[in-house]
Amino acid sequence: MSATGIGASIPRQEDHRFITGKGRYVDDINRPGQAYAFFLRSPHAHANINSIDIKAAESAPGVVAVYTGDDIAADKVGGLICGWLIHSKDGSPMNAGPHPVLAQGKVRYVGDHVAVVIAETLAQARDASEKIEVDYEVLPAVVDLASAQSGAQIHDVAPNNVVYDWHLGDKAAVDKAFASAKHVTKLELVNNRLVPNPMEPRAAVGEYEEGTDSLVLYTTSQNPHVARLVLSAFIGLAPEHKFRVIAPDVGGGFGSKIFIYAEETICVWAARKIRRPVKWNCDRTEAFLCDAHGRDHVTHAELATDADGKITALRASTKANLGAYLSTFASSVPTYLYAPLLSGQYNIPAIYAEVKALYTNTAPVDAYRGAGRPEATFVIERIVEIASRELGMDPAEFRRKNFVTTFPHQTPVIMCYDAGDYDASLKKAQEIHDTAGFAKRKAQSESQGKLRGLGYSAYIEACGIAPSAAVGSLGAGVGLWESAEVRVNPIGTVEILTGSHSHGQGHETTFAQLVSGRLGIPIDNVSIVHGDTDKVQMGMGTYGSRSGAVGMSAIFKALEKVEAKAKKVAAHVLEASEGDIEFKEGKFTVKGTDKSADWGTIALQAYVAHKFNGQELEPGLKESAFWDPTNFTFPAGVHICELEVDPATGSTTIERWTAVDDFGNLINPMIVEGQVHGGIAQGVGQALLEAAIYNDEGQLITASFMDYCMPRAHDLPSYAVGMTTTPCPSNPLGIKGCGEAGAIASPPAVINALTNAVGHENLQMPATPERVWKAAQGARLRQAAE
């Protein structure tokens, strides 16, 4: 391992600009002559719009333009799309209602886009928006999953508000297994609705370049090329060769910045109309109202076990709330990102899942860190835990007894696990955590009137998304490869152009480590270019923990081509045959001789082209590659949460957290551990603190940081993080991906620990002090009686 190559925990290359205030986020970008957009949003969850009067607003001070849905329709601006087609059980395609960027006669959630005011200053735009008069005919709102099918119809195309009624697995086999089960464990659970809340709110600057009749959009995107593709091919703003999308430094995403939203679309559309740049910056309340939310499932699950405590079947019936419109990848989250993970780390012969996705008058719901996999993990890790308790078995031993132990392992729900050692992670986690000492610690807690609990979560997820043909066959509208280009400069410095996008993941460091190690050049001689469709030809972006497994594999492939070409050049320079050239640690040598040339010399020779015939060997040193994965990757591990509950107040304190993960090979362990920490924090937030709550009228009553409980430093513990390694056989670097694991693993670990502490299973997320206090009362009485 070189000092800056693969496996080195070096500090990040990108940090200097962030710690000195020199980052360049979208809101830091200002274009000459820019005007400011402010959106008038619906105050009602469900209403017909009878009329909109914009006259007074148009003549307000500083106003440049006011647009409504009529202008969008007149310009034939296409609606927002959902890029994954799901079919129902009966074969019918999902019921996708239209999703206009400005309302066409109807609003469907609080925050829905009614009009945009563009003015010289933001304050003027905001002031003028108050002069717009909208005549609403308020309709009954449908808010929760329980009443969605019987409530007012939200989209004409979707009777009973059903988007689809989908299933996966062999129902007959599952029913048969249940009929002969020795024991059946049943579980009702709610996977609470969350707001992603990256610290940087969304922002956009749209610009029209009149001389070339082309558009530029600066946007807070995790996938600028996908944004350009959708805005161009589907919404129809401009053809791709006349459209540049730039996503510079982006302040966190967690899924919420994958999607193509109305505001960004309107900024760039309006820029052409008014012939001036248009800037919009989301405030936090708008982010709560309109960024796509996450989770929001209600599930009934059953687990069948035989007399030996072996799992024989699992069935799950889930209702998923998709909100008022189908966001960009919404349909895939409760289907193919969810049910194929229900097998967990276990050998389960038969699985059947059915999912009913429903419209409600709430913000659209789409991928949020983990996307479907946390929901699956919560189902399987809760029900496995409860089954072990019902059977009187140790939860770790019950898991161990049912672990998949041979690979490849084909589950009954699509996935073929390629590599893993689940017992190794469990064993290591138990050692680090000192689970053997738990009984003593519990007794200590009890002596102080506290309840102590320990909970496991043995999660698995599917990353490295994904083999293009495979996802295509499941309904995806895109291929999920990644692209890379390696440009070697004549002095041997290297620029890597990647379709992945870094918004906190540290690609400028990890990608450079790959190159530095491979080419034997200083890491400072490598720059990573991303986030600009005019520089990087194409890319699919960053989500689903895919940038290491897929993005870096593309770079690896391009580096192989560069090395092969450089060897040809070296053969001419060193006057040897190509087959005798060896390349190692930045040096080309001729096998069996002392003849050598360094990397920089060969790079220069490739460009000056003096030593070879330019007709036989092309000058230059630049190669590109597309990497299409051959399988998903399967990160897996074991998290253990140990916590203490004060039964008098219901307050929960996490006392110990151990995470042992198998991410395959690691590029920069320091960065990987940081990803784990952040993921756990979001999962603990889901388990204990966070919930997006709508009232019966569809008003989001948790629409600020004062009302929505974000995890703060004092809510969280420090974490003990360990690793086990089974290299991933499906990509050349052996990487599995680490971005979402913490958020996937942690919620069931917390709830398993809490239910262990209070002695029963009736506790839903978020386990607020009020809920925990109620749940703890029985335990408190028991404790008092003893």
Place this chain on the structure above:
Amino acid sequence: MPTVSMNVNGRPRSADVDSRTLLVQFLRENLRLTGTHVGCDTSQCGACVVQIDGEAVKACTVLALSCDGSNVLTIEGLANGNELHPMQEAFREHHGLQCGFCTPGMIMTAVDLVRRKGNNLDEMTIREELEGNLCRCTGYHNIVKAIAAGARNMGSAPQSKAAE
């Protein structure tokens, strides 16, 4: 429009501003000092923390006009030329940042924390004192480590005067 004048990062700065202009808007829009960030509209997230006359303040809670005549220090003024402030260095060394958006506010808060509580900070103190700063990326684990290390190093290393 009234004129506001203040000393920002050691330089006298002056502008005519709408009287409702917040300090953070003045810094970002008038002075183009975009290192100070806006992450919320309820003074909860702390991405906008700067120092006014040596004390940490959320720049979204003060009007620019109320800072007339003050000394304001932002993240851009924390380093001593090319020499990073020990707290900046500690965030880099301990991977105390990921997306970087909350980072300027975290660092400015941390420097103020050391001023108030000294160079030996235990984990509980740091966690309690960060209640006004949100981070969504790091889970705080490495921020806590970075602040403890930065605080120690501020006690042993020569300081940028501006940061005191």
